[in-house]
Amino acid sequence: MTAGSPVEADVRPDIPPVEVDNVSVRFGAIKALSGVSFTVQPGTIHAVIGPNGAGKSTMFNVLSGVYKAAEGQVRFGDHRLDQMRPYKIAGIGVARAFQNIALSAGQTVAENLMLGRHHLTKAGFLAAGLRLPRATREGKVHGARVAEIAEFLELGNKLHTPVGVLSYGDQKRVEVARALCTEPRLLLLDEPVAGMNAEETHRMAEAILEIRSALGISVVLVEHDMGMVMSLADRVTVLDFGRRIADGTPAEVQADPEVIRAYLGSGDEIDPAAAAAHSSDTPGTHS
Amino acid sequence: MSESTAVAAKGATRRNGAKGSNGAGGGRSARSLIKLLLVAALLVVLLALPLYVPEFWLRTGFAVFGAIVGAIGLNLLVGTTGQLSLAHAFFLAVGAVSYVFVSGEPGGLGVADLDGLSFPPIVGMIVGVLLAGLAGLIFSPIAARLRGIYLGVASLALVFIGIHVLNAWTSVTGGFNGRTAPEFSLFGFTFGNRDPELYVIGVPFREAERLWYLGLVLALAAYLFARNILRSRPGRALQTLRDSEVAAAVMGVNVQGYKARIFLVSSMYAGLSGVMYALSIGSIAPESFGLELSILYLAMIVLGGLGSVNGAVLGAIFVSALPLVFQRYADIIPFVGGQGGGGLAAGEAARFLFGAAIILVILFEPAGLAGIANRITGRGRARARPGGGASTPPPSTDTSTTSTSPSPSDRPAQGSTT
Numbered sequence: 001m002t003a004g005s006p007v008e009a010d011v012r013p014d015i016p017p018v019e020v021d022n023v024s025v026r027f028g029a030i031k032a033l034s035g036v037s038f039t040v041q042p043g044t045i046h047a048v049i050g051p052n053g054a055g056k057s058t059m060f061n062v063l064s065g066v067y068k069a070a071e072g073q074v075r076f077g078d079h080r081l082d083q084m085r086p087y088k089i090a091g092i093g094v095a096r097a098f099q100n101i102a103l104s105a106g107q108t109v110a111e112n113l114m115l116g117r118h119h120l121t122k123a124g125f126l127a128a129g130l131r132l133p134r135a136t137r138e139g140k141v142h143g144a145r146v147a148e149i150a151e152f153l154e155l156g157n158k159l160h161t162p163v164g165v166l167s168y169g170d171q172k173r174v175e176v177a178r179a180l181c182t183e184p185r186l187l188l189l190d191e192p193v194a195g196m197n198a199e200e201t202h203r204m205a206e207a208i209l210e211i212r213s214a215l216g217i218s219v220v221l222v223e224h225d226m227g228m229v230m231s232l233a234d235r236v237t238v239l240d241f242g243r244r245i246a247d248g249t250p251a252e253v254q255a256d257p258e259v260i261r262a263y264l265g266s267g268d269e270i271d272p273a274a275a276a277a278h279s280s281d282t283p284g285t286h287s
Numbered sequence: 288m289s290e291s292t293a294v295a296a297k298g299a300t301r302r303n304g305a306k307g308s309n310g311a312g313g314g315r316s317a318r319s320l321i322k323l324l325l326v327a328a329l330l331v332v333l334l335a336l337p338l339y340v341p342e343f344w345l346r347t348g349f350a351v352f353g354a355i356v357g358a359i360g361l362n363l364l365v366g367t368t369g370q371l372s373l374a375h376a377f378f379l380a381v382g383a384v385s386y387v388f389v390s391g392e393p394g395g396l397g398v399a400d401l402d403g404l405s406f407p408p409i410v411g412m413i414v415g416v417l418l419a420g421l422a423g424l425i426f427s428p429i430a431a432r433l434r435g436i437y438l439g440v441a442s443l444a445l446v447f448i449g450i451h452v453l454n455a456w457t458s459v460t461g462g463f464n465g466r467t468a469p470e471f472s473l474f475g476f477t478f479g480n481r482d483p484e485l486y487v488i489g490v491p492f493r494e495a496e497r498l499w500y501l502g503l504v505l506a507l508a509a510y511l512f513a514r515n516i517l518r519s520r521p522g523r524a525l526q527t528l529r530d531s532e533v534a535a536a537v538m539g540v541n542v543q544g545y546k547a548r549i550f551l552v553s554s555m556y557a558g559l560s561g562v563m564y565a566l567s568i569g570s571i572a573p574e575s576f577g578l579e580l581s582i583l584y585l586a587m588i589v590l591g592g593l594g595s596v597n598g599a600v601l602g603a604i605f606v607s608a609l610p611l612v613f614q615r616y617a618d619i620i621p622f623v624g625g626q627g628g629g630g631l632a633a634g635e636a637a638r639f640l641f642g643a644a645i646i647l648v649i650l651f652e653p654a655g656l657a658g659i660a661n662r663i664t665g666r667g668r669a670r671a672r673p674g675g676g677a678s679t680p681p682p683s684t685d686t687s688t689t690s691t692s693p694s695p696s697d698r699p700a701q702g703s704t705t
Contacts, residue, residue, distance in 0.1 A: 064537045087540055089537075098537075128515055129513070130515070
């Protein structure tokens with residue numbers, strides 16, 4: 001499969017670029033990110049890659065407001081993501097799927113997905129507790145949309161299954177589905193195929209491409225699976241030790257000597273299998 | 288996890304899932320019909336009970352209804368949201384004191400010079416709930432910023448403040464000796480022994496019978512309200528923030544706001560429970576609202592099942608009825624002596640039993656009495672995870688930083704450059 005360029009994809013007009021501008025994050029004396037800048041163009045799939053400890057997840061935590069940047073700005077249209085609380089960021093259409101599944105195991109798939117509708121719905125304690133008609137109606141309307149999204153990610157027949165009994169691959173897809181349920185304009189996917197087998201990886205990659213082409217939203221992807229990154233991404237930012245060492249199209253990045261050095265410590269051409277060995281527990285599988 | 292075991296596990300869960308859905312698909316309508324009939328039968332029994340059951344059981348029943356309301360409130364906070372509170376006794380006290388003060392008559396016997404506002408009891412009840420809520424609201428900024436056990440420690444202070452105020456503010460609380468609670472009445476109908484005299488099929492409906500129905504209505508309302516909350520938007524937000532605060536926040540849940548609000552709701556439940564407690568005993572005294580009461584409520588929800596409304600009900604029945612039953616049947620039950628007699632005092636015997644029960648529950652059925660009930664009715668099968676307890680918390684530990692910090696299970700990266 002080849003990545004469709006953002007030009008042919010139907011980019012939604014209300015999607016601004018994400019501008020990460022000179023962002024630094026410190027944990028005590030350790031600089032997890034230093035002066036990182038990149039821009040996610042509307043409607044593109046933008047991958048952030050790098051060896052373990054490069055600061056990829058820190059970057060994601062900055063984008064979703066979990067960590068505060070010590071310096072720099074993150075702009076999403078008129079919004080300054082670096083100054084907003086996480087739940088407000090969700091409210092302006094930035095959704096995130098977690099790397100290590102952060103679902104409620106005891107709740108069903110449908111209930112987990114309905115959480116994605118949180119900022120789109122209003123029912124409070126009183127309306128919910130008294131089952132006021134507007135709360136019930138709201139639940140029905142959004143329940144229908146949730147079922148649609150579940151169908152899209154092949155979870156339609158598992159809606160009423162508790163998440164805890166699902167397979168790992170299914171749980172990962174519930175993560176992505178939950179993020180989609182927020183009707184995002186920017187989708188942050190933190191290692192969506194980590195730990196998946198070849199077939200699951202392939203299905204997830206197709207789903208991501210379809211999300212982009214069907215919804216026309218921007219996708220930022222942190223991923224270890226090089227095969228997947230190179231085939232999916234329109235643009236790649238490479239981090240190493242908290243610094244941006246490269247930024248460009250997959251082909252440019254693959255040829256970049258800095259990147260090759262970071263991954264292999266030698267002048268060899270980048271080898272996907274060796275790169276994938278950096279990942280924690282991903283078998284070397286590629287779509 | 289290697290690829291082959293991953294696939295095997297997937298196959299297993301597939302089969303499991305298929306079995307579950309088959310069962311649900313085939314028997315769903317029949318099962319829900321049976322459930323409906325059972326609920327209806329239970330309601331009929333509860334409604335008819337005062338016609339047949341002696342006064343002792345009805346009075347116990349009202350005390351249990353009060354405890355149910357309080358336990359549901361505490362379970363929303365502790366079980367559903369994962370916020371530990373030891374201040375439940377304090378909020379019960381606020382409700383109880385507000386009721387006796389707002390609806391009580393001024394005057395007093397002997398030493399104590401009591402104030403009272405002489406409002407109708409229903410006003411006292413509502414004010415009791417609202418003031419408990421207000422107290423919760425005042426404390427909620429603290430509750431919103433602390434999590435789990437830290438909140439437990441912070442909330443402990445409220446209990447001691449409460450006891451001090453109860454002892455010191457004599458004109459309102461009656462001080463050390465306490466104060467009698469005014470009889471409840473609603474639009475001229477008193478929940479006492481007379482006024483009006485009432486007979487139903489020849490059975491005199493006196494205070495115990497009337498209070499039974501009051502308690503039933505209040506407990507049912509509290510139950511339904513909590514069930515509805517848990518099954519809709521706020522409930523999902525609360526459960527998710529218990530499992531992972533980061534995930535909840537990133538999905539758009541105002542974590543601090545929800546922690547504050549559930550603390551408010553929980554304290555209002557406690558306020559109503561406090562009013563019912565005052566009505567059930569007929570008076571209030573400082574010693575009733577100590578730390579021990581908070582612990583008893585925690586025992587109820589742990590025994591019943593954390594996060595389950597049904598569990599709160601079962602736990603409340605068990606914990607609040609047991610000492611009363613022991614007291615009543617002290618002569619018959621072995622090792623339990625009556626007052627002044629040999630053997631254990633009834634309250635102590637009950638406490639030993641709770642202790643043992645809690646240990647058993649934690650060891651064998653972490654989902655509590657509700658988990659046992661679910662297992663009997665077969666509802667638990669779908670919820671239970673293969674080879675694990677149904678209430679095992681999900682892998683929520685620190686959802687934010689893992690990929691940057693290699694975990695011990697990481698394979699050493701070949702050709703690592705770091």
